[in-house]
Amino acid sequence: MSAETAIAEGATSPDLLGPIPGGGEAQLTVEHLTMRFGGLVAIDDVSFQAADARITAIIGPNGAGKTTVFNCLTGFYKPTVGRLALHHPKGEFLLERIEGFRTAQAAGVARTFQNIRLFPRMTVLENLIVAQHNKLMRASGYTVLGLFGLKRYREAEEKAVELARYWLDRTLLTKAADQEAGNLPYGDQRRLEVARAMCTEPVLLCLDEPAAGLNPRESQVLNELLLFIRDEHKMGILLIEHDMSVVMGISDHIVVLDYGRKISDGTPEQVRNDPAVIRAYLGEDEEDEPAGETAAGPESAAREGEERDA
Amino acid sequence: MQNTFAYFLDQLINGLTLGSIYGLIAIGYTMVYGIIGMINFAHGEIFMIGAFISIITFLILGLAGITWVPLALLIVLIAAMVFTSIYGWALERVAYRPLRGSPRLAALITAIGMSIFLQNYVQLLQSARNKPMQPVISGGVEVMRDGDYVVSLGFMQGIIIVLTIVLMVIFSLMIARTTLGRAQRACEQDRDMAALIGVNVDRTISLTFVIGATLASVAGMMFLLYYGVIDFFIGFLAGIKAFTAAVLGGIGSLPGAMLGGLLIGLIEAFWSGYFTVEYKDVAAFSILVLVLIFRPSGLLGKPDIEKV
Amino acid sequence: MAATTGTAPAVQPLDRQAMLKEAGATGLVIFALAFGLLGFRTLDVPGGIDIQYRFGDVAAAVVIGILGRIALILLREHRPLPVLLTTAPLAVVLLVMLLAKFLFGPETGAELMRFLPFESLVVMWAILIVIVVLALRAARSQTHIASEMTVEDRDARMDRIGAKVQRAARRLGPVLLGIAIIFPFLPFADRRLLDIGILVVTYIMLGWGLNIVVGLAGLLDLGYVAFYAVGAYSFALLATGLDVSFWVALPFAGLMAASAGVLLGFPVLRLRGDYLAIVTLGFGEMIRIILLNWYEFTNGPDGISGIPRPSFFGLAVFKRSVTEGHTFHEMFGLQFTPIHRIIFMFYLILALALVVNLFTMRIRKLPVGRAWEALREDETACRSLGINPRNTKLTAFGIGAMFAGFAGSFFATRQGFISPESFVFTESAVILAIVVLGGFGSQIGVVIAAVLLIGLPEFFRELQQYRMLAFGMAMVLIMLWRPAGLLAHREPTIRLFGKGAAKEAEP
Known part of the structure; x- marks a missing residue:
C-alpha cells in the first residue's frame, strides 16, 4: 500500500x-x-x-x-x-x-529501552531464547507436550538457538553466549538488547x-x-x-x-x-x-x- | 432491634473507635511506604509490642500504687511511646537500612522475617497466653435511649477518639511546618536529590520509623484499653487491616490512611452488627482485594504512572 | 557489617573514646529494648496477671551486647588478637559448662550450670555459637592478612559454593534417593524415625512447590498454606462424604487447590510484588477463618475425622483383617504389622515429592519456565517481547498451588484427621524459611534446609519453642548477608557451547 x-x-x-x-x-x-x-x-x-x-x-x-x-x-x-x-x-x-x-x-512491534532492560541473571543465549517465547510455547504444545520431551519441541528449540546464534554473530556476542547478561560490558548489553528485539522477528x-x-x-x-x-x-x-x-x-x-x-x-x-x-x-x-x-x-x-x- | 436508629448509632460509635486504632497504625504503613517504597510487614508487631509495654507499665503502676487514672494513663502513654519507638528505630537500623537498594524480594522477606521474629520474641518472653487487664476507665455518657436499649459513648471510647484527633493534628502540623516534615517530603520525592541538597536521609528515614512506631504504640495502648485483653498475635490481623486501610485511603497519603482506617473500622463494626461477627475479618480482606482490583491508587492516592 | 575496603588494611591507632562511645550506645539501645519486655514478665495467675522481674537477664543482655560490639569494632580495626584471646578461652569454658553433665556427671553439671546467666540452654548454646564465630573470625584475620571481602566477592564466593553443592547434588542425588528408598528397612528406622522422615519429605515437597512460585517466578506467596488447606479439605470431604478413593481424590484435590490459586491469582497477579505478598497473607488467614466458621461444610474447629487411609493402589488395604477384598500382608504373605502402612506412606510422599522435583527440572528448560525466570528479572522487558505476564504468572501460581494441594491430600490421609489448627500462618512461614534458607531455585538447598529446619527440632524438643524465633532471625540474616539466598546458584537452562567450554572460559 x-x-x-x-x-x-x-x-x-x-x-x-x-x-x-x-x-x-x-x-x-x-x-x-x-x-x-x-x-x-x-x-x-x-x-x-x-x-x-x-x-x-x-x-x-x-x-x-x-x-x-x-x-x-x-x-x-x-x-x-x-x-x-x-x-x-x-x-x-x-x-x-x-x-x-x-x-x-x-x-x-519490538523495542528496546532507554535504561537497558535485560534479564541480568540469565545468560545471553537465554535472553534470546526468551524473546522467542510465543513461538516456542506453541511448539511445546503450551508446555504439556514439552514436558514429555517431544521431538517437535526439541526441533523448535534447536531452530530457536539457530536464530539466536545468527543474531549473536551479527552483534559480535557469540563468545559471550553462555555468560550472564548482567555481567556484559555496557556496550555489549546495548547490542544484546537489539539482538533480543530482533529475535522476536518483528516487523x-x-x-x-x-x-x-x-x-x-x-x-x-x-x-x-x-x-x-x-x-x-x-x-x-x-x-x-x-x-x-x-x-x-x-x-x-x-x-x-x-x-x-x-x-x-x-x-x-x-x-x-x-x-x-x-x-x-x-x-x-x-x-x-x-x-x-x-x-x-x-x-x-x-x-x-x-x-x-x- | 437491628432496625432501630439506636442500634445503628451504637455501631457507629464502635466503628469510629476501632477506626481510630486502625488509622493510627495505618499511618505507619503509609509513611514508610512513602519514603522507602516498601511495606513494613513488621509494623503490626510494633503495634503489638506497644500494647505489651502498656500492659506491663499498667501493672507496675498498680504495684507502685499510682492509681489516679489521668496520671497513670499519661505515664503509660509516654512509656509505651518511648520504648516502642526504640523498637521501630532498631528495626529500621538493623534490618532495613543495609538492604536499601537491594532487590525488592529481599527487603520483603526481611520484613516478614522480622515480623516472625518479633512475634515469637514476645511470645517467648511473655508466654503465649491471653493477657487480660481490669478495665481502667469505665462509665460513659448516655447518648440515646430507645426503650430498654441504651446507647452510650464510653469515656474510654471518647478518650480514644479525642486522643486520635489530637495526635493527628499535631502530626499533620509537624509534617506541614517543621524541617523534619520538609525533609521527609523531599526524601519521598527524590532521595538522591534530597541528599545532595543536604538532607540527612538516614536520619529522616529513621525518624519516620520512630514516628510510625510511636503512633502504633498509642494504638496498642488504645487496643489494650478497649478490648482489655491482648496476646502476642494481635499484631497480625490488626496489621493486615491497617494495611488495608492504608491501601484503601491511597498508600502514601496521610489523610488517606486516617480515612481508610475509619472506613475499615466502620465497615467492620457494621458488618459485625448487621451480618455475622465471624466473618468480619473476611470483610476487611475482601475490601483489600476489591480496592486493589478497581482502584489500586486508593481513595486519596495519586495514580502512579509507570515509567519505562 | 564492617566497612568493606578492597585494599590491604593499614592498622591505625585505635580511638578508644569513639569505641567506648559506640559500645555504650549499643548497650543503651539493648537496655531500652530489653528493659520492658525482658525485664518484666507477665505471669498468669488466677483472676488476672502478675509481674515477675528479670533484671539479671537484662544486665546480662546489655553486657553481652557491649562486649560483642567491642569485639566487632576491634575486628573492624584489625586488632583480632585481644578478641581471639578472650573469645577462645570463653568458648572453651562455656562448652565445658554446657557439656558438664556428660563430662562430670549430672550433679557437677547442675552445679556448674548455675553460673550461667540465662536459664535456657538454647540461649546459652546460641551465645556459644556467636562467641565461636567471633573467635573464628578473629583467628582468620590473625593468620590471614587478607583484605576484607566486598559484597560482590562474597556473593561470587557463595555462588561458587552453591554451584559446587549443585554439581555434587547431581552426583549425590541418586545416592540420596537410594538412601531414602532403603531408609524404611534400615535397622534403626523405627516408627518415630519413619514419622519424622515422612514429615521432612512432606516439607521438602512443599518447599519444592513453593520454590516454583518464589524461586523461579519471583512471586512472594505468604499464604501457601491456604492451598495446602484447600487440598486437604477437598480430599477429606471427598473421601469421607462421597466415599471417593484416595487415587481418585488426590488429583481432584490438586485440581481444587490449583483452581483456588488461579481464582486468587487472576485479580491480584498484575499487582506489584508487595501487594501480592500481603494479599496472599490475607488470603491464607481468610481460608482459615472460613474453615473455622463454615460449620455445615467443614465442621468448624472440630475438624474432619475418619479420613480413610490409602489402599495399596486399590488392590489391598493395610488392615489386620477385612470382610471383603484383600489385605496387604496376606497378599504378600507377610505377618501383619502397622508399620507396613507407615512405610507405604513414606514411599507415597517420596514419590509425590520426586514428581515435583522432576517437573521443576523439566519445566525450567521449557519456554514457560524460562518466562517465569524472565518475569522475575524484568516484567516490563517481558511485555516488550510479547510475553503475557498475567497468564505466565498464573501458571506458576496455579502449579505451585496444585502441588500444595497434593501435599495437603497426603497430609489428610496420613493424619486421618484435619482441623483449621493445622493451617496457620506459621506453616506458610516455615515453608518460606525452607526456601529462603535453601536458596531460591536451589532444589538441593530445599532438601538440606528441610532436614535442618524440620528434622532437627523434631529430635531436640527444647529447640521447638525457639524454632520460629530462629527461623525469623535466619530469614533476616540471610537476606542481609546474601539476598539471593544462601545456596542460590543458577545453572543456565541451555548452553551454546556445552559445559566443558564454559569451564574453560571461567578464570
Whole structure:
C-alpha cells in the first residue's frame, strides 16, 4: 500500500500529504497522537509517517515526549487520542487499540529501552531464547507436550538457538553466549538488547537511545548493525537518539519534537537547516528555555549551528 | 432491634473507635511506604509490642500504687511511646537500612522475617497466653435511649477518639511546618536529590520509623484499653487491616490512611452488627482485594504512572 | 557489617573514646529494648496477671551486647588478637559448662550450670555459637592478612559454593534417593524415625512447590498454606462424604487447590510484588477463618475425622483383617504389622515429592519456565517481547498451588484427621524459611534446609519453642548477608557451547 492510498483512506492531517521524506512505502502512520496525564499534555497532536526499510529518527530536547511516543506505539500507554496504523504483512493493525504485551505478540512491534532492560541473571543465549517465547510455547504444545520431551519441541528449540546464534554473530556476542547478561560490558548489553528485539522477528523495530553511553567505536559498530538490519532484513526502524552523529549518519527521515509538538519533519538535510529546530535546541526565545536540557542538546545544536554556517 | 436508629448509632460509635486504632497504625504503613517504597510487614508487631509495654507499665503502676487514672494513663502513654519507638528505630537500623537498594524480594522477606521474629520474641518472653487487664476507665455518657436499649459513648471510647484527633493534628502540623516534615517530603520525592541538597536521609528515614512506631504504640495502648485483653498475635490481623486501610485511603497519603482506617473500622463494626461477627475479618480482606482490583491508587492516592 | 575496603588494611591507632562511645550506645539501645519486655514478665495467675522481674537477664543482655560490639569494632580495626584471646578461652569454658553433665556427671553439671546467666540452654548454646564465630573470625584475620571481602566477592564466593553443592547434588542425588528408598528397612528406622522422615519429605515437597512460585517466578506467596488447606479439605470431604478413593481424590484435590490459586491469582497477579505478598497473607488467614466458621461444610474447629487411609493402589488395604477384598500382608504373605502402612506412606510422599522435583527440572528448560525466570528479572522487558505476564504468572501460581494441594491430600490421609489448627500462618512461614534458607531455585538447598529446619527440632524438643524465633532471625540474616539466598546458584537452562567450554572460559 502506498503512502497516497493511506491518506486517501481517511487521513485528515495535512502533515501526511505528500511522499515520506527519505522515500519508501509508509509502514507506520501516526495521526493526531495526543497523550495526556491528568492535566499534563505530554504529546500534543503529533502526526508523522515512517517508511518500510528506512530508519526514522525521532529527536528533540529532553522532555519533548519522544519516549512517550514510543510507549504509545509499543502498548505501554494507551493514547488519549490518535490513530496509529501499522502496515503488517498480515494486514493493518491499529496500535492504539492493542495494549500491553499483545503489541509485540500480535503486531510484531519490538523495542528496546532507554535504561537497558535485560534479564541480568540469565545468560545471553537465554535472553534470546526468551524473546522467542510465543513461538516456542506453541511448539511445546503450551508446555504439556514439552514436558514429555517431544521431538517437535526439541526441533523448535534447536531452530530457536539457530536464530539466536545468527543474531549473536551479527552483534559480535557469540563468545559471550553462555555468560550472564548482567555481567556484559555496557556496550555489549546495548547490542544484546537489539539482538533480543530482533529475535522476536518483528516487523517494526523501535530503539530508545541505543547509542546512549557508547564510546565512538561502539557507536560505529551499532550504526553498522542498524544499517545491516535495514538493508538486509528490509526492516523499518524507529529510533530515538540524542547522539547526532548517529542520527545524521544513518537516518533516512527525521521527526523533531519539542514540548510534545512536532516542529519539523524531513530528511536529515532539511531538518538540519530548519530554523524551528535550531530555535528549539538553542532556546533563542529567552523566556521559553526548555527545562532540564542536558549536555547533548546544546552540543548537538552547536554542531548544527556550525554546519549551517558552513 | 437491628432496625432501630439506636442500634445503628451504637455501631457507629464502635466503628469510629476501632477506626481510630486502625488509622493510627495505618499511618505507619503509609509513611514508610512513602519514603522507602516498601511495606513494613513488621509494623503490626510494633503495634503489638506497644500494647505489651502498656500492659506491663499498667501493672507496675498498680504495684507502685499510682492509681489516679489521668496520671497513670499519661505515664503509660509516654512509656509505651518511648520504648516502642526504640523498637521501630532498631528495626529500621538493623534490618532495613543495609538492604536499601537491594532487590525488592529481599527487603520483603526481611520484613516478614522480622515480623516472625518479633512475634515469637514476645511470645517467648511473655508466654503465649491471653493477657487480660481490669478495665481502667469505665462509665460513659448516655447518648440515646430507645426503650430498654441504651446507647452510650464510653469515656474510654471518647478518650480514644479525642486522643486520635489530637495526635493527628499535631502530626499533620509537624509534617506541614517543621524541617523534619520538609525533609521527609523531599526524601519521598527524590532521595538522591534530597541528599545532595543536604538532607540527612538516614536520619529522616529513621525518624519516620520512630514516628510510625510511636503512633502504633498509642494504638496498642488504645487496643489494650478497649478490648482489655491482648496476646502476642494481635499484631497480625490488626496489621493486615491497617494495611488495608492504608491501601484503601491511597498508600502514601496521610489523610488517606486516617480515612481508610475509619472506613475499615466502620465497615467492620457494621458488618459485625448487621451480618455475622465471624466473618468480619473476611470483610476487611475482601475490601483489600476489591480496592486493589478497581482502584489500586486508593481513595486519596495519586495514580502512579509507570515509567519505562 | 564492617566497612568493606578492597585494599590491604593499614592498622591505625585505635580511638578508644569513639569505641567506648559506640559500645555504650549499643548497650543503651539493648537496655531500652530489653528493659520492658525482658525485664518484666507477665505471669498468669488466677483472676488476672502478675509481674515477675528479670533484671539479671537484662544486665546480662546489655553486657553481652557491649562486649560483642567491642569485639566487632576491634575486628573492624584489625586488632583480632585481644578478641581471639578472650573469645577462645570463653568458648572453651562455656562448652565445658554446657557439656558438664556428660563430662562430670549430672550433679557437677547442675552445679556448674548455675553460673550461667540465662536459664535456657538454647540461649546459652546460641551465645556459644556467636562467641565461636567471633573467635573464628578473629583467628582468620590473625593468620590471614587478607583484605576484607566486598559484597560482590562474597556473593561470587557463595555462588561458587552453591554451584559446587549443585554439581555434587547431581552426583549425590541418586545416592540420596537410594538412601531414602532403603531408609524404611534400615535397622534403626523405627516408627518415630519413619514419622519424622515422612514429615521432612512432606516439607521438602512443599518447599519444592513453593520454590516454583518464589524461586523461579519471583512471586512472594505468604499464604501457601491456604492451598495446602484447600487440598486437604477437598480430599477429606471427598473421601469421607462421597466415599471417593484416595487415587481418585488426590488429583481432584490438586485440581481444587490449583483452581483456588488461579481464582486468587487472576485479580491480584498484575499487582506489584508487595501487594501480592500481603494479599496472599490475607488470603491464607481468610481460608482459615472460613474453615473455622463454615460449620455445615467443614465442621468448624472440630475438624474432619475418619479420613480413610490409602489402599495399596486399590488392590489391598493395610488392615489386620477385612470382610471383603484383600489385605496387604496376606497378599504378600507377610505377618501383619502397622508399620507396613507407615512405610507405604513414606514411599507415597517420596514419590509425590520426586514428581515435583522432576517437573521443576523439566519445566525450567521449557519456554514457560524460562518466562517465569524472565518475569522475575524484568516484567516490563517481558511485555516488550510479547510475553503475557498475567497468564505466565498464573501458571506458576496455579502449579505451585496444585502441588500444595497434593501435599495437603497426603497430609489428610496420613493424619486421618484435619482441623483449621493445622493451617496457620506459621506453616506458610516455615515453608518460606525452607526456601529462603535453601536458596531460591536451589532444589538441593530445599532438601538440606528441610532436614535442618524440620528434622532437627523434631529430635531436640527444647529447640521447638525457639524454632520460629530462629527461623525469623535466619530469614533476616540471610537476606542481609546474601539476598539471593544462601545456596542460590543458577545453572543456565541451555548452553551454546556445552559445559566443558564454559569451564574453560571461567578464570
